[in-house]
Amino acid sequence: MTERFPITIGRHAVEEAARFCTAGGLRRLILVADENTHAALGARLLAALEAAGCQVRLALLAGDEVIADAARILEVLVAAEEQPDAFLAVGSGTVTDITRFVSHRSGRPFLSLPTAPSVDGYASVSAPIVIGRFKRTVPAQGPAALFADLPTLCAAPRGMIAAGFGDMLGKYTSLADWRLSHLIWGDRYDEAVAARTRAALERTVASAAAIGAAQEEGIASLMRALIDSGLAMLDFQDSRPASGSEHHLSHFWEMRLLLEGRPAILHGAKVGVGCLRVGRWFQEVAALGRDEARRRLAATPPPQHAEELAGIRRVFGPAAEQTIAYHEAFLGLSADRHAALCARIVDHWDEVLAACRSVPPVAEMAALLGAVGGATTPEELGLSEEEALLAERYAHYLRPRFTVLKLARLLGFL
16 A cells, blocks of 8 residues: 555654754754643654754643633634744644644645554544534645654553554444445445455454553554554545444434533544444344345335434434435335335345355454443443433444445334
8 A cells, every 4th residue: 555645653753853854955844742742752752853944833721621622723823823834733633633723724745743642633634613503524634744662652541542442443344334325325346445454454363462551562452453544535535444333323412412511532432432332223124035135125114204303303413414314215205215225235135244254243343342442332431321222323424424334224123
């Protein structure tokens, strides 16, 4: 795979970052970090840059919980009154998203220095930003280079390492969902991109023991896999290779936490639990023969428009109308279109089974998550069983995609 930007994962990433800046004429810099990430890596990077002759201004995001919202973005913009040559994002997902947004709007590059192998979005060209308690994904830019300091990654909180593993484990279900959406809904599919994501996933699973022990070999493998997953999405120009129904559950829970003012939960931790929850629906579908699937499809009425709209408005609140607009193609299924959709499912049943059976048993995936210290139940995340069931029923409406949750709905499981 051809890398779009220089990537360093190793013990001398800080020195490599300083050399990159001086060699590229990047002398005036804004270093963005929160209190934890500055202590973990930012202070050492700042000293190395100043020793190399760079002028560095620190934009330190103080406080216990930093979110990518308008207030934090303004903090960084104020620090960047005098246009820098580049920005440095020292942190994980949130700090990176704030920095990529500000750098994009400022017309300046940014360098990524991850402090935890916790997400696969480091290579992303978009930024999820919280505006008025709602998260919107807006255009931004990818890093000009990425420097991952291996000792810092290994010293990251175990929960963040487990979150990165959970984000990768979710590729089992996202890849299966992507295949289903291609077979049933006709969505664009790229087998080469899918194979790259699958290879990154398999490397991660093979390194589970080393990742759980925070050994350098395992953490380097996880970090590389997260970057490769992000690059696969970048090359496909869509998140489908790495984001399916498990991410929809994660986004659904995140939305509720924001609306209710509850503490945030690590993205990858929610994805890992979401993967286990939707994994059982893959198992349910995989157990059906073609005749039983045909019978269930015929016996289950299409989504009742008024009933579904009422449920969406009750569950999604202020975000309901946008959600409804996303899904008119599914919510407005006529009898003829519903019959044609069911016929397509039956016609492709062998391929549907193959996609569903590519997802390992839930118990096996739960054991992998447990081995790295990850949560395996909603309760461990501070979520109720009711919130988990509500997500399974309605989270598929967050994105206009066909996933196993929509298939389970058509088959009468939900």
